[in-house]
Amino acid sequence: MKISVIIPVYNAEKYVSKAVESALQFREVEEVILIEDQSPDNALMICRELSLKYDRVKLFQHPDQGNHGAGSSRNLGIEKSSSDFIAFLDADDYFLPNRFDAERVLFKDPRIEGVFNAIGTEFLTEKGEEDFLSNINDEYLLTVNYPAEGQEVFKGLLGQTPKKFGTFFTLDALTVRKSALEKNKLKFNEELRVHQDSDLIIKLAHHCHLKSGIIDQPVAIRGIHDDNRITKIIKYTPQYNQRQSLFWNSLYQWSRKNRIDPDAKRHIFLQKKAFELSLKEGPAKATALFAAIVKDPRILKTKYRFTYLKQ
Template identity: 25%
Template sequence: MNLSVTIIIPAYNAVNFLERAVKSALAQDFVKEIIIVEDGSQDDTYQLALQLEQKYDLVQVQTHENRVNKGLAATRNRGLEFASGDWIQVLDADDELMHGKIASQLRIIKPDSTFVVGNSLDIYADGRVTKRSFYENTWQGLIVGKFGISSANLFNRKALASIGGFDGKLRTSEEYDLMFRLMKEGNMPVFDPNYLTKIHITEGSLSRGKQYEEILSTNWINLRKRIRKHLIEKGKFTLFLNYWYSGSVGTFLESFGLPIDETVNKTFLKIYKVEKRLKKRIYLTFFNQYKKATEILIENQRKGS
């Protein structure tokens, strides 16, 4: 396979985990270069990045002019300016690639592939691990946010250049905005079912203040409305997609205390909420039965020993 990959690692206040990300990148096959883009950190991230550049031949360090902070999307674009690989692996500094991640995804690409959607594992500080799985129906996955995450996916560099990369004005939803713009051009992904990326969930990534939440909710909703408008214009907004749009957007609006707007089919929203409650009840019933059976098995083993 005669392909090369550039790994771009945006780094902001990442001194505690940047080296872990870099080492996971170095362990991958087909890597041509690893570009750390330092985004005006307030800790020692920049100094650590320079040390890693000295230590590893594949690593280079870039910054914005005067080391100003520009946010994730603009920082990823800065890395794209220096990238020369055929494919781009974006790796957030607090995430981690598992062995064989890039090779697994390169094996399934086709000559006209523009990006790969992958699954990932959420790793919590208390040791919990949950699976973050994609929906293989492309528009459904994009609407509900089940379409991979940047570190789990892989992008063709020329395809990214053709749409101008990430939208540097966005501070949230930039990865789904990027995939939407690729798909608008008819570029559909291929899917890698393996779980080969670790997303480390930290306290800081769970809560970033009211201002951040307002930006997040606005960008999230506006993107879904753009997707809906595009699908309607193309005659592709089916009842199936309307159901998932109404359910996910409606519950999202309610979670932020926002009014349900005219784009949401209220009947579909009610059905969606009933379906979610039923699924939760079934899951809890199964979990409790499994827990009880496990406790009985352990007790029987203890008595027999």
């Protein structure tokens, strides 16, 4: 098994060396691909040093050397990759020694196109911890509640399984066959500056046969610090709702072009509609909400059903 590890780099001069070296510890990692995204700090210099120090580290920038976001950077990394398997790592996170233990076994089955695992959390700064606990407050372990594979993963991510599937798994804990991405023409939505990872994971779970690996202990660690973009987003604010609206609209547009379960398609539409309603103001919001409830009362059962009532 030969793996390309793709690391988008933005404003991560303090952390990227640890991320790279955590990936190089594995014999299966054929290359570590750094995509430097016009960082305002000295990350580019650090990346150049790493590429000179390690033969397996390859450094790229966007053709215009501009800033294009994590989704575009990961797409460029996939394009530049040469291995049969793709793994992702954020520049401020790192792999643990058990990162590919499950993959070594599960990918012997040619039906398995992707394996996902659990990741843990480490607070790198006090301010990062404060922001995280007040705005996000996830569990230490990002994982799922039970082993799953195939379409059950897709339904679980949308909250449509009889048992609660769990939190979410992240890109740091996902390994996928490059052929599965190519066959299904799957790329990150470059129009999404946040949530492009969740967007791809849900689409991947529908098109590909994913299987859970190690879900009871972390295989990677996410670093929480002052500059984490996600910790700056406070739930149910207009900014938060706008980003959620863009995310669900991306899934909705995709669902219209693909043959997916009707209940899943309806769920995606209702989530999109709920966040669209959250962005309305004044009497127009009440009128639109009433019309939406009359049309389909299930909108009141969406995961974010209270977002449009909190402003």
